[in-house]
Amino acid sequence: MAEASRGAPAPVPCGPPRRAYVDRRNIRGMWALSTSEGGSAYHHGDLRRGLIAAAHELLEAGGVEAVTLREAARHAGVSHNAPYRHFASREALLAALTTEGFQALRRALEEAGSEAGPTGRLEALGRAYLRFADRDRATFRLMFGGVIERAGHPDLAEAAAAAFGALRSVVAEREPSDRAEREALRAWALVHGLAHLVADRQIDAAQAEACLT
Secondary structure, three states, X not given: OOOOOOOXXXXXOOOOOOOOOOOOHHHHHHHOOOOOOOOOOOOXXXXXXXXXXXXXHHHHHHOHHHOOHHHHHHHHOOOOOXXXXXXXXXXXXHHHHHXXXXXXXXXXXXXXXXXOXXXXXXXXXXXXXXXXXXXXXXXXHHHHOOOOOHHHOHHHHXXXXXXXXXXXXXXXXXXXXXXXXXXXXXXXXXXXXXXXXHXXXXXXXXXXXXXXX
């Protein structure tokens, strides 16, 4: 797909524009800080969770450059040294945030696959992928932006592989074993390219979904 030049008209959609499906209600819930009865940002034992949630808020507000251990600590309401109990560096915090993004994507794909019939399962996964990118654009860009080297973070590499595995398992239901990997990559290339266009606001999710049918 040719890259649109700066200032050029928006890409021609695969289908007629429709109202985009954007459900942002689950974003804050997915990353929400655990709160105690007293209303503090975290209760004992939830510091790691609170810091990841704070990092997500920073990511949404200012991009990856805004995510630092000091700022995450400030947002979580703890001392600037507290994050080091769980994260040795800023990269470790970003890796944890990215890992949770892939875990959330895998859950979305698996849920979509379980609710669809055999013939519509692959398309359902494609729609779930697009809606994930639309719901949480900042995390989607972090996950696939090359900011964190997966090889240095086994949990991240495992989570990313599991997300792709959810797609591959559905393709394997339709294709011979010797073609399943190739066809899964082909399907991923299509939906991932569309998802990037959605995340970058070049097209809306409904237009992207029309390309899957």
